[in-house]
Amino acid sequence: MSSSRAVRSIAVVGAGPGGLYVAISLKLRDPSLTVVVYERNRPDDTFGWGVVFSDQTLANLKANDPETAALIEAAFVHWDDIDVHIHGRTIRSGGHGFAGIGRQRLLTILHDRARALGVELRFESEVADAWAQDADIVVAADGLNSLTRNARPETFGVDVDVRTNKYIWLGTHQAFDAFTFAFVETPHGWIWAHAYQFEPGASTFIVECTEATWRGLGFDELDQDQTCRAAEALFADWLDGHALMSNARHIRGSAWLNFPRVACSNWRDGKVVLLGDAAHTAHFSIGSGTKLAFEDAIHLAGALTDGDDLDAALAIYEAERRIEVLKLQSAARNSTEWFETVDRYVDLDPLQFTYSLLTRSQRVSHENLRLRDETFLTGVERWFADSAGAPPSASPPAPMFAPLQLRGLTLANRVVVSPMCMYSAEDGLINDFHLVHLGGRALGGAGLVFTEMTDVSADARITPGCAGMYRPEHRDAWKRIVDFVHGQGARIAIQLAHAGRKGSVERPWGPRADQPLITDGWELIAPSPIAWSEGDQVPREMTRADMDRVRDDFVRSVGWAVEAGFDMVELHCAHGYLLSSFLTPVSNHRTDDYGGSVQNRLRFPLEVFAAMRAAWPDDRPMSVRLSATDWVDDGITPEETVIIARAFADAGCDLIDVSAGSTTPEGEPVYGRMFQTPFSDRIRNEAGVATMAVGNIYETDHVNSILAAGRADLCALARPHLADPNWSLRAAAELGWRGLQPPVQYRAGFAQLARNLEKQQQAEAV
Incomplete structure (x- = not known):
């Protein structure tokens, strides 16, 4: 494609958060653009329950589009605490600054905002060939299972790493007041839940375990309803009688998944540009998929509307975003591997286990935890010092200053x-x-x-x-x-x-x-x-x-x-x-x-x-x-x-x-x-x-x-x-x-x- 700035019409494939937000961002920058969003599903047909936002992600949205950010923030359920339940103990740490919103509620806000700005939304419209679209640029925001990306895997340099653990997205009307990790030991191994409230009286409830545990518990032979009932029994202590539900209506039989980490060496082929999960994925345990898609959208909209050299702008977009994506994918890999090898850590003291969980991705450090919750970190340091045999002190030393005994050497x-x-x-x-x-x-x-x-x-x-x-x-x-x-x-x-x-x-x-x-x-x-x-x-x-x-x-x-x-x-x-x-x-x-x-x-x-x-x-x-x-x-x-x-x-x-x-x-x-x-x-x-x-x-x-x-x-x-x-x-x-x-x-x-x-x-x- 010519490097001259001739972009007047843009087709967006996929009406997920990333696709809708790039359409919104484009119209904000240039209202004269023709922007059409194509979505194969109905407006009310979405997979998953809630979406997690960090304070940083919301700040990025406010800087780009205060009106949309305000609508999203008004629908937030906020929490600061993380609860970790293991071995009959609950360890709480605070100051984490997160918020949840229902995925369908988020999509509805973005639908309305896009239409108000003049974006055309075409639902139940399958795009079989993105390159054949009558548009100057086609943004492929069609998600994890992107048909666009998969149509030319060699061109995009697609690399997919399918992770070993099994997980399933469920929902419940139990309202968790903290982001909750609940670990349950079974005769077949450990199984755990990642749970968080995304709107009043509704929470996401992700169940995860190794494949061996999944098979041992018989989940490989259960349909979605049976899976919900079995999971309710395992996590009854935290559900308080509330049921678990699945909304994976488009999936027959089991809705259990293995997470695929997607990476592409090239995000563009001619007039087609990949965005969000179509180009890259990061494990759900660090809650970064929507964040990456929104930030991709902001940068791509700028690349498509600023300056004169389109090719150069798109190259800069990809180079800048690739760095941030690699950082998050690295952190996500660390987090993924922690959960895949959780058996290593379950015998740690519950306080140390919680610290290990909180710092698993290396994005949260020791002093960062002090800023978030000094009381929690001081408790960790005191436990560590006492376990090391340090002399009693009003203020415990940091772990690096605790003694270590090796045989007769101190x-x-x-x-x-x-x-x-x-x-x-x-x-x-x-x-x-x-x-x-x-x-x-x-x-x-x-x-x-x-x-x-x-x-x-x-x-x-x-x-x-x-x-x-x-x-x-x-x-x-x-x-x-x-x-x-x-x-x-x-x-x-x-x-x-x-x-x-x-x-x-x-x-x-x-x-x-x-x-x-x-x-x-x-x-x-x-x-x-x-x-x-x-x-x-x-x-x-x-x-x-x-x-x-x-x-x-x-x-x-x-x-x-x-x-x-x-x-x-x-x-x-x-x-x-x-x-x-x-x-x-x-x-x-x-x-x-x-x-x-x-x-x-x-x-x-x-x-x-x-x-x-x-x-x-x-x-x-x-x-x-x-x-x-x-x-x-x-x-x-x-x-x-x-x-x-x-x-x-x-x-x-x-x-x-x-x-x-x-x-x-x-x-x-x-x-x-x-x-x-x-x-x-x-x-x-x-x-x-x-x-x-x-x-x-x-x-x-x-x-x-x-x-x-x-x-x-x-x-x-x-x-x-x-x-x-x-x-x-x-x-x-x-x-x-x-x-x-x-x-x-x-x-x-x-x-x-x-x-x-x-x-x-x-x-x-x-």
Whole structure:
């Protein structure tokens, strides 16, 4: 289509909220436009019950069309509270600022407003071919099951991810005074309801469960009426005798659904433009479908009526909206997965379970909950502190400042300086740089400081600059640092490793960064003779004698770590190094007892760990670092990672340090805030072992949200500690926590920082 601005007639396919609102928005901007809306159903035929609006969504509507917004707001039922019912307890939190409106009432308001503005509405009118419409632009707003989109799936780049849980939209005359989550345990698993009032005396009641529970309860054999009766019995405690109803008249038999997440790589084909659910969907558990459709409509109307270059305007519309959609789809994915794996969380204390539910999407954070309901959050913090054995205090600490007990080791707080290779040693011997580097982080208030990856032999190093623990001089140099860290009240752990096929390369800077050493290199060993990447040295496949030597090297290093006074030792089984290479099928192609099944691939790393555990004092904890995924299709699976973590826990591991990737150059990580935390969550709550989360954790809110929700027991920060050695002290000043204090020499500076931050926060509040 030409890029000249020649839009005078617009056809809208679909009279849902998005289709009607784009028609309204177009006529508001240019009353001379001809806008016709086509809808296959009758005006009073709609699926679903109520629609949820946030305060933000309403604000967007007010800015675009105050008159329509006022009509919608007048029909709202408002609520601030969320109630979570589980294990016979009800936990309430407030300040959430939502409102409900009946879907049919919303559509009627939009019908009337559209007609008043001159929009033509044609109901019971099927559009078989959107491209054949006699209009300059056709807006496909025909919903989740869009015929327009599905007519050309390749052109639109349609990707549909059908989720695993079953759910059904029901209604009831029970008037819930809060958004209600009710969880019921049955002999066949858990089932729960999402319920909210959308008009006086009427509520939406969505029932959800896994497919196994759905079949176990016999819902697969029930029609809609029978489903309502069965659900009434399950949720009788919350319905107070009110019936459940279905309005899915167009569906014969069962109205249970699996939610399809729809994404399109392209929203336009010629004169046809996708809008709302036709282009993208986000799970109902974050209530964003109507929000996205309304916001699409506002932006699309602007694109079609502003400026001269239509093609450029539509490209900008799609680019801008795609970013917002991706954000919400990411949050919706987190929320969806929480409900799909709710079995992980049902044994949490009801207060922590509620916190986990409220923060499941990562859109609501720890401090955001404080703004919404300080009493609720203070209760969570007090419960967390009491559970951690914190000393009694008038004001409980944030979770990051609660202590943690691991065997005989007590950490004063849960902030960890992550292992970070400095490549600044000589033949494994560390120096004053390492003393200042690690000592500075201990001065900065972290509860636990990790050494960098420390290698158990000269040929276990990545580069000539890697730290080691393979000579007595190494032990003595490390003891100097350990003593200094202990003198600052912090604790220190050593991470022991063997580089395997990733070894014998240059430091990661300079003209030959990460390239194989030309001189003074060493032979590499690995489970299989597979080079890390093209151009790297091909390792020799390990023999049993090699395994014995490597195991004994680890044990020797552990003995020296004891003598150096380390509080904890970690076995590095991640990131494609030697023991990681055994665990992942990407690099382990052995056909003997050490390859094949996950139990076989685990055999040698577990042997090394057991030998180390026997040489390490019983009262001191040990951890294992794992890459929970290879980020490739044929790599390690999440189920295998849980098996591996459980095996190490059974062998005496006290903490799993959960990382991901770096096991193959072909890996394609999915980055984002806290992007590795879901792996920590799964291991902690399925394998039943304490975990440490790491990976793009950089704000106090991140740390507190992860800990309070039970997604990890410790949080490790790497780059934030490179930028700010005093990260923990700064966090204490920011949160007003005086239980963490710097050394006496620095307290005047800390007090000034705390005062300045308090003044800044007061000014921002005003």
